[in-house]
Amino acid sequence: MEKMKILVPTDFSELSFKAFEAAGHFARVFDGKIVPFHAYIPLSEMDSFYYSGVGLSGNVDYTQVEKTVETRLLEVASDHVDERLLDKPLLGVGNPAHAVSEAAEDCGLIVLTTHGRTGFSRFLMGSVAEKVLRLTHTPVLVVEEKSVIKPIERILVTTDFSDNSTKAFPFAAQIASKTGAEIHLINILMREGFDTDTVIAADVKLREKELGEMKDNWFSDVKDKVQTRVIVSFKSVHEAIVHENSASPYDLVVISTIGRTGLDYLMLGSTAASVVRHVTSPVLSINPRRIEK
Template sequence: MEINKILWASDGSMESDMALKYVELLASKYGSEIVGLSVVQPVDIERLKVPVDVKKELFSIQALLEKKEYNRINKALKQLELKATKLDVCIETGIPHKEILRVAKEEKVDLIAMGKRGLGLKDRILLGSNTNKVLRMANAPVLAVRHKKGDKIDIKKILVPTDLSELTSISLDFAIDIANRFNSTIYLLHTLELHHSYEISTSKIIEELRVLALKELRSYLNKIPKEKTKGINIQEMVTLYLRAWFGIVNFAEENGIDLIIMTTHGRKGLVRFMLGSTAEKVISESPCPVLTIKP
């Protein structure tokens, strides 16, 4: 698996600046080309019923905004000259998520990296509308990054949530490739979603469920060719929560996970514009970057 070209979609936020640090990290290992994209939302000047001189001024302001964005993206990418094989600046005018998807397709990128926008109460990052739409509609994998204090980042612990379906192989293959390059540990996690009725169940029944799930996880791993996972530490984990997304996020927080890799939806078939509810919740609440892959 290769990441030959990365699209960094930037809106100037702290989250998108943090996304660039992960782009730099990945490009240093994969030798990737980087395309830096900023989308300037247009003013429909032609429809405005204003004097010609005012229209000219508005055109001038639009041009200045585009130039300002070009300089900002170019300055940021210049710092990555030694890490990437090629750097390109792309400034577009239009609706952000549509331009991101169009450029990603035209440039044939292997990864889209962007920030999660919107800072709510208690420092909770909410999924921004543009990021949400890109996640739902992109064919390329998408790396959604939240702002993080400090400059030091690495990918030493990778979490791969699984519902034990065949779709797990997609995210696990990606995780194995990254783990090989970063010497990472992979945590293959299955979260048993417990119904409220389990509250009156015996601990013996719950333990039996956990053991069965762990056995299925190990059976799945045993089917993977040994040469593929040679030298990689893969740990099978089973947790029990009322909601799978909460179990995934909680595991990431408690174990200092650096990156979560998951498909946009699982075997339940909840496709809702190609982003299932579990994936959407994990992306929104995760303390670390989440890389989603469309099956």
């Protein structure tokens, strides 16, 4: 993650600007550069209406639109982060999710918000943010409307003991190493109504041992910063994670987008998708397929 480029898509809504603040933290920590990005959808005579807030009026050609939008990108980015952290802005054309994914191929991180100009519901599939999460192989930091952007001191990392879940560990370890943050590595044990206390206790003991081995194998450089815990819950896995974060909000949640089931990130009911939709902390989503490339 060192000296990485950080792509920050914006639709020029106030909420989308919040991503620049979060990107600024990562740029400072990893000596990175922020690349402001906007996906431009040609709307012919509607261009001047859609971009009325960025300085266009009347009938304009695409060249003028691109120059004006690039200028506006730098302006809004400069309003929210130190100009020394900024790189040259990029402008994509066409479907926003596809344009973001293509632009991010040379970047180490995408930072975006879960609401924007389209006003999509966080409970419905098909949002630009969720499409980006499904399409891209680049790690994505999702910032929610209620997310509090602050220095990273506590990181929540989840695992279901699958190989896919471990692909997120190096990213969490790097962040902890650079920031000095604590890592809370947790596993959720869903308790069924018929499970006895003896069975649960034995299962917890086995899982605690496996978490300890993961700590030694994956977090050796920051081992003194890692706490492990098995959480026994009658709730679903994603509900238990959301509850854990609500009880004591973390500065960052790190999760793999594909777990033990091998289901794609946006399969209805998947843990990763549900966590991103419901936690208020910033969530760093890692697609294991990127690691395999």
